[in-house]
Amino acid sequence: MPGPTRGFLGRRRDRDPRLPPGQYDAGTDWPVLTAEPTPRIAPETWSITVDGAVESPTTWDWDQAHALPRSEYRGDIHCVTTWSKFGTWFAGVSVDSLLEAARPTAEARFVMATSKTGYTTNLPLEHITGGKAWIVWEYDGKPLPIEHGGPVRLLVPHLYFWKSAKWVTRLTLLQRDQPGFWEQNGYHDLGDPWRQQRYQGD
Numbered sequence: 001m002p003g004p005t006r007g008f009l010g011r012r013r014d015r016d017p018r019l020p021p022g023q024y025d026a027g028t029d030w031p032v033l034t035a036e037p038t039p040r041i042a043p044e045t046w047s048i049t050v051d052g053a054v055e056s057p058t059t060w061d062w063d064q065a066h067a068l069p070r071s072e073y074r075g076d077i078h079c080v081t082t083w084s085k086f087g088t089w090f091a092g093v094s095v096d097s098l099l100e101a102a103r104p105t106a107e108a109r110f111v112m113a114t115s116k117t118g119y120t121t122n123l124p125l126e127h128i129t130g131g132k133a134w135i136v137w138e139y140d141g142k143p144l145p146i147e148h149g150g151p152v153r154l155l156v157p158h159l160y161f162w163k164s165a166k167w168v169t170r171l172t173l174l175q176r177d178q179p180g181f182w183e184q185n186g187y188h189d190l191g192d193p194w195r196q197q198r199y200q201g202d
């Protein structure tokens with residue numbers, strides 16, 4: 001149906017429903033955003049600890065983590081700097097598997113994720129349970145690149161990507177929320193891209 005309204009309607013239809021408000025499709029690009037120097041962590045020296053408000057504080061080394069049930073994420077990621085990337089494919093283990101072993105106490109409500117570099121980010125517990133969060137060591141079937149958090153990063157794809165701590169080594173369960181690195185510097189405590197929760201007060 002040719003005519004002056006076609007382009008306008010077409011453009012509206014062309015807005016991909018996977019794109020949250022204020023975001024653009026980065027296509028095949030995957031920008032690197034890191035606030036600190038990229039660390040070199042040999043897989044043999046990496047481990048992840050779940051501690052804080054848990055019944056059984058537990059640490060897994062590389063082999064122990066890989067012995068847990070493999071879990072994958074296929075879908076989109078969204079950075080607060082306005083790029084989104086569609087159809088990513090990550091693999092590792094579900095955070096649920098870690099929490100099943102460490103057993104959060106009845107009082108646990110939040111988690112602080114900490115990286116080998118000291119980077120921290122806070123999350124409500126219910127946002128990393130129920131198949132919504134992973135620790136991942138594989139991207140597109142290959143080892144996770146070091147600049148993207150290899151050997152192992154946190155992946156919480158339904159929130160802005162600053163919540164996905166690269167080089168993650170610790171998840172500390174908390175009774176009360178505490179701001180992480182970017183949250184102390186003005187970023188939102190939750191960071192839901194669909195609600196454009198970019199900064200404190202959004």
Ligand SMILES: Nc1nc2c(c(=O)[nH]1)N[C@H]1C(S)=C(S)[C@@H](COP(=O)(O)O)O[C@H]1N2
Nearest residue numbers: 031032033034035115119148162164165166
């Ligand atoms: N350890 C660590 N993790 C981090 C960051 C960081 O500076 N250090 N940056 C965060 C931010 S702001 C974003 S947008 C994503 C970027 O991940 P990428 O570099 O793989 O795209 O990592 C997040 N995780």
Ligand SMILES: [Mo]
Nearest residue numbers: 033079080162
């Ligand atoms: Mo970011």
